[in-house]
Each structure stands twice: as C-alpha cells, then as structure tokens.
Amino acid sequence: MKMQVTEIAKAVQATNAEQAWPTVNVTGVSFDSRKLQSGDLFIPLVGANDGHQFIQSAIDHGAVATLWANDHADQAPSDLPVILVDDTLAALQQLGRYYLQKINPKVVAVTGSNGKTTTKDMIASVLATQFNVTKTHANFNNQIGVPITLLSMEPNTEVVVVEMGMDHFGELDFLSRLVQPDVAVITMIGEAHIEFFGTRDKIADAKMEIVHGLKEDGTFIYNGDEPLLQTRAQAVQQHQRTFGLDASNTLAGSAVTTSQSQTQFTASLWPDEPYTIPMMGAYNVNNALAALLVADTFHIRPNAAKQALASFVPTENRTEWLAGQQGESILSDVYNSNPTAARRVLAAFSAVPAKGQRIAVLGDMLELGDQSDSLHVSLASELDPTTIQSVYLNGEHMQALAKALQSTYPETAIHYYPTAEQPQLIADLTAAVNADDLVLLKGSHGIHLENVLAALVDHAEK
C-alpha cells in the first residue's frame, strides 16, 4: 500500500481532513504497535484495553501517522500527523473500502464453519498461476481482519481472496457489503459457534449473508452436498455452482484416497487424471473442489490449477505433521475445533498406519452452548481403543467425553485434565510418548493446545 496522509484523511472523512497536511508516505497500517512496521499508519483500537495508550510504542516502532478518536483529542501526540475520527474501527473499515475501490481487484470471499483458511489458501494458490493475488493473512477474518486484508494489497493486485468469519448474525452481511465480492464461497455448515445460534439451520442462515454484497453478475459457489445450503441457494439470484461428492454437483469429487501426507481424488469436469493435494483428510477434497471451481470461474487452465494444488502450502496447525522430540509424529490441528472438524480429523488420524500407539489429545470445543455435553460425547464415535489406544482430554467440557469413554476404554487409557491442569497433561504425555507413536492434537483456540505442541515438538525440525 502507498498513500499520502492527505488522501487517507479524506478517505476516512477525518474531522480535520481539510487542514494542511505534510507530505508523508504511508506504506501500511497496523492496529498493534508490537507488530507495527516502519512507515505504517497506527490504528488504535479498543479491546480489553484502549490502543490509544500505545501510541509511543507505535512511534518507537516507526509509525509515520496515526488515526485518533475525537474523544481522545486532548491526549493526541504532537510528533506525527494525527487523523481525527469519531470511531477508529469504522475509519479502518472505511479506509479498507476506499483502497479496495482504488485498486479495484476481483474479490473472492470465503466462509464456512470449517475449511475457510485452507480453502482460502487453495484458492489463492490456483489463482496465482495467472493473476497477482493478495489473500487473508493467516486467519484475519473478522471486522478488523477483513479491512486489514484489503489494506495489505499491493497496487498491482488483480484478485483479493478474503476469508470471512462470523459468530453472530449480521457480521457476514457487513463484511460482504464491505467487499462486494465477485465470487462468494461457502465451504460447509458445521456446528462452530452454535452457542450463539442454537441450530445448524440458523448457522446456515448466517453464513448465507455472504451473498448480501455479491455483485449482480457474481457467482455463488457452495457445498452442494449440504441440504441446508441447497434450500437457501434457491433464493439467490446470482449464478451458482456447487461442489461436493454427489454426482449432481457442478464439480463432483470421486475416487478419494488419502494417506498420511497427501490425498488424491478425481474431479468430474476433468476426469482424465487424479488430482493430488499435499494434505491428509478426505474433508480437504471439498476444499480443493471449491478452489477448482473458483479457478474455472476465472478461466484458469485446469492443468495449471492441478499443479498449484499439488504444491500449495497450508497455513500452520491445519492437519500439519510435525516431528516430536521422542521420535513420535505429531498431527497438529490446534488452531481451533468443533464437532464436525474433530470427528473428521479423528477418522483421518485413525486411518494413518502406525508402528507404535495412536494417542489423541483433545481440548475443549468452545462456544457450543447447551449442546456442549452431547457434542463432546459425539466424539466417542470416532474413538476406538483398537485404533486410538490412549486419549488425553483437556478442559471442563471434555469431562463429558471422559465419562462416556469409560464404557469402551480401559480406565488407564483415559487421561482427563481440567483446563488449569494442562501443565500436568504435558508432563504425563511427554513421559508416556514413545518413538513411532502418532499423536493428534485438536482443540479450540481458547484451550491453547499449542502449549502442548510446543512441549512435544522437536524444535530443531520445525
């Protein structure tokens, strides 16, 4: 990004937009002074703390200008241009919209209960074979992350791939209208954040908001195997394309074979030879099919898309294999968890050949509301002592699963730890794991199984 302070002040309709501004090149934006790069515009946001208090840290890290809330005007700094606004978050979003209109790329928006990040990465990799592509960094997918993504575009960006998350009604409506996508993708409907919705039907209603900003000549691409989406898509006016395993889809996957390091499948539009993705997990076929449909919508040559998928690099902690200090192999899926994702990665993990034991470390699945106990117990369907010999459970919600497993597992194979006893889990697990064991780590962001991963992984290998 490269903008003058004058331009930014006008774009956000700053209170002081008409004042004389110095010539200052802004080359980026940051809401976190700890990560701010020299040349950035600092955007103080209010969370548990008020970002305005970190202005000196921002200046020390190289901020060349700052947005500033009018109600903090009396504390405004004097050593750099201060752009006064009523609401810094709204100004960030307004600036993102302005810059999107200025660069004017095609926009692909991706949402879904699971697979958003992986599908976003796959879409970006296939489109990059023919276009200059910017994509969401990591999981920056909310009302802060989406404008940050827009403002990360290089001036020559031709397509921006925007991941969109939500956990309440109205959030995707806002984000969709902000970016006005040319293509909107829904990966699937699971149970993520069901605490705030009550049913999968309502999650589907909220996910469908992603078409509210879809351009009239845009394309809606969705998982055609999901009845909740099939029914809702009937009300969508724009062109539609579906992906899934059912032969009735626009693009149907078949002949799926998966191993520890890759998955192969056949795609119905190009049946001559199989596709390969460098990830385990049959569920990733749907993510790849969505990416192939987007590629086809952008007239990417099938062979180019095929090669891009074969070599794409997933975001870390999404079904990622790592080497452990004892010689074990660790399957890290620690970024987040919810019932469908957990069941599917347990099934995939159970199918991986193992010389030693398979050990599952499962952290609480958060934001499931009053269905939490039953949804945690539902994981028992994927836990068989003949395939996963040992289970470590962490978090108060996992207590329900621990009790349920007593009818199928020997007591010595179930290891339960309340949230606060994760350090004990780490100590016990590191003492128990042996070379040739396979260890799966899966839990919600809020349970922080990355701490268990850090204790197990052979840092020389990462």
Ligand SMILES: CC(=O)N[C@H]1[C@@H](OP(=O)(O)OP(=O)(O)OC[C@H]2O[C@@H](n3ccc(=O)[nH]c3=O)[C@H](O)[C@@H]2O)O[C@H](CO)[C@@H](O)[C@@H]1O[C@H](C)C(=O)N[C@@H](C)C(=O)N[C@H](CCC(=O)N[C@@H](CCC[C@@H](N)C(=O)O)C(=O)O)C(=O)O
């Ligand atoms: C408000 C904010 O910016 N928080 C970020 C901040 O967290 P921290 O706890 O430090 O904030 P504070 O309240 O303490 O500080 C206030 C501000 O001051 C800044 N600051 C602090 C200290 C300092 O020394 N200097 C500073 O400048 C600080 O940055 C604050 O702005 O920092 C964390 C570490 O960088 C950030 O992680 C945190 O960011 C929040 C979580 C955020 O929303 N970040 C977005 C860019 C984002 O997209 N994050 C995604 C996760 C998004 C997500 O959860 N998505 C959901 C679905 C959507 C749900 C939606 N309703 C929602 O609320 O998000 C999903 O399921 O995917 C990510 O990081 O992965």
Ligand SMILES: Nc1ncnc2c1ncn2[C@@H]1O[C@H](COP(=O)(O)OP(=O)(O)OP(=O)(O)O)[C@@H](O)[C@H]1O
């Ligand atoms: N299409 C899918 N169907 C079911 N589960 C999936 C699918 N894709 C990925 N998963 C599971 O969800 C996990 C997270 O994948 P990814 O990060 O791509 O999804 P996400 O929607 O971005 O997740 P989050 O909302 O937590 O960021 C994966 O590691 C895998 O276990």
Ligand SMILES: C[C@@H](N)C(=O)N[C@H](C)C(=O)O
């Ligand atoms: C931050 C919130 N959107 C989220 O990701 N919640 C999950 C369930 C978590 O915190 O683990």
